[in-house]
Amino acid sequence: MLSDLIDRLLNRSSPKSRNEVKRRLQQLLAHDRTTLSPKELEAIQAEILEVVSRYVELDQDGLEFALASDQRLTSLVANLPIRRIKSDDKDGAAKRVAEIPQEDASNEPVPDNMTLDLDDDEAEIFKLDLDPELGDVPASEDSTPGNSSASA
Amino acid sequence: MSRAIVVTSGKGGVGKTTTSANLGMALARLGHAVVVIDADFGLRNLDLLLGLENRVVYTALDVLAGQCRLDQALVKDKRQPKLALLPAAQNRTKESVNARQMRQIVRALATRYQYILIDCPAGIEMGFRNAIAPATEALIVTTPEISAVRDADRVVGLLEAHGIKRINLIINRIRPAMVKANDMMSVEDVKEILAVPLIGIVPDDEQVIVSTNKGEPLVLAKEESFAGRSFDNIAKRLEGQQVKFLDLDEMNPGFFSKLRQLFTGKK
Ligand SMILES: Nc1ncnc2c1ncn2[C@@H]1O[C@H](COP(=O)(O)OP(=O)(O)O)[C@@H](O)[C@H]1O
Ligand SMILES: [Mg+2]
Numbered sequence: 251m252l253s254d255l256i257d258r259l260l261n262r263s264s265p266k267s268r269n270e271v272k273r274r275l276q277q278l279l280a281h282d283r284t285t286l287s288p289k290e291l292e293a294i295q296a297e298i299l300e301v302v303s304r305y306v307e308l309d310q311d312g313l314e315f316a317l318a319s320d321q322r323l324t325s326l327v328a329n330l331p332i333r334r335i336k337s338d339d340k341d342g343a344a345k346r347v348a349e350i351p352q353e354d355a356s357n358e359p360v361p362d363n364m365t366l367d368l369d370d371d372e373a374e375i376f377k378l379d380l381d382p383e384l385g386d387v388p389a390s391e392d393s394t395p396g397n398s399s400a401s402a
Numbered sequence: 403m404s405r406a407i408v409v410t411s412g413k414g415g416v417g418k419t420t421t422s423a424n425l426g427m428a429l430a431r432l433g434h435a436v437v438v439i440d441a442d443f444g445l446r447n448l449d450l451l452l453g454l455e456n457r458v459v460y461t462a463l464d465v466l467a468g469q470c471r472l473d474q475a476l477v478k479d480k481r482q483p484k485l486a487l488l489p490a491a492q493n494r495t496k497e498s499v500n501a502r503q504m505r506q507i508v509r510a511l512a513t514r515y516q517y518i519l520i521d522c523p524a525g526i527e528m529g530f531r532n533a534i535a536p537a538t539e540a541l542i543v544t545t546p547e548i549s550a551v552r553d554a555d556r557v558v559g560l561l562e563a564h565g566i567k568r569i570n571l572i573i574n575r576i577r578p579a580m581v582k583a584n585d586m587m588s589v590e591d592v593k594e595i596l597a598v599p600l601i602g603i604v605p606d607d608e609q610v611i612v613s614t615n616k617g618e619p620l621v622l623a624k625e626e627s628f629a630g631r632s633f634d635n636i637a638k639r640l641e642g643q644q645v646k647f648l649d650l651d652e653m654n655p656g657f658f659s660k661l662r663q664l665f666t667g668k669k
Pocket of ligand 1: 411413414415416417418419420421524574575604606607608610611614629
């Protein structure tokens with residue numbers, strides 16, 4: 251239609267600002283909605299990594315932790331790409347590996363060159379649901395909606 | 403049964419007072435006994451939007467101080483006898499009332515009015531907490547802008563924490579042409595992000611300013627406006643009627659007004 255054409259001609263700003271603002275908002279709200287402090291989030295991440303690293307070697311560069319929000323439910327999504335399953339040599343690790351429930355056949359030595367690079371969806375190992383309502387205390391006198399608390 | 407509904411947003415200037423005035427009038431026109439409470443103590447302007455400023459004698463504070471009866475403070479609208487306003491004091495601060503007093507007032511009004519609309523001040527401090535204290539329902543007003551939506555989300559969280567479960571969303575000042583050009587979040591975008599049931603879409607409409615100038619709610623105007631229709635529809639949906647949402651495409655300014663914009667640079 252002619253009016254559409256004129257619309258486009260008149261439209262000087264970037265055509266994607268709508269998508270950009272959506273993306274920014276979704277990220278912002280995922281943080282706003284959790285009452286976890288950045289410190290607590292960091293602690294959770296460190297502990298998750300510690301536990302997982304006992305069993306598998308993680309690809310340090312590919313690690314991803316993010317807060318996501320959907321339908322007012324916040325999830326902690328961790329993407330932990332596995333480089334390889336740890337083999338039996340190192341004492342502590344070996345013992346623990348033996349404790350893993352069967353089916354992973356950890357008795358068979360894993361070839362060193364084998365990498366287990368799971369794709370995005372499969373590598374989503376931890377999905378921790380946080381109740382957004384928990385501990386949502388009425389804000390203090392001087393806080394304004396603009397500078398809310400939890401942002402990491 | 404009486405419904406106490408707080409109109410709130412977090413951010414200021416997004417249309418809470420405009421919504422309270424128009425929705426109050428629209429509900430009254432549907433035959434309900436309606437009272438709108440100005441809970442923006444210190445910055446009252448609901449009386450202005452309703453064109454009732456010259457008839458304010460007492461305020462909610464005078465009632466609480468025992469200086470007058472509740473019915474003396476209520477300003478009845480002569481154009482629409484089913485509508486009354488409980489004004490806020492202009493010369494006092496938000497700290498001059500507390501939540502318990504707000505609940506007292508609303509409990510008293512509930513014996514006579516079916517709808518009690520509470521026009522909330524901006525922010526999430528004392529004034530906000532006073533305004534939501536007596537409410538059993540909330541209307542969240544937002545515009546399709548990042549800061550307004552973020553604040554709306556914060557307020558939804560606070561309302562839920564406060565035990566208010568019936569929360570509905572009004573998206574105000576939508577500009578269909580901008581949405582079409584992908585330069586404004588759409589109704590669906592905002593709805594999806596906030597995950598709160600939608601009860602109304604109000605377009606950005608010059609008639610809102612005209613109506614404010616006159617102190618005459620849009621829903622009373624002889625000439626129908628898109629914004630006025632939107633508020634009428636919200637009132638019906640609040641009643642429980644199924645009303646289709648307005649088609650935003652129809653609200654785009656026509657081709658000729660665009661050409662005029664192009665040549666004159668005027669909107
Ligand atoms: N749909 C609309 N179209 C055009 N202007 C609007 C609309 N809604 C609100 N406004 C204008 O925005 C300003 C703020 O509105 P107001 O209702 O006072 O907001 P709040 O009570 O949330 O602070 C007013 O000048 C009002 O006329
Ligand atoms: Mg206001």
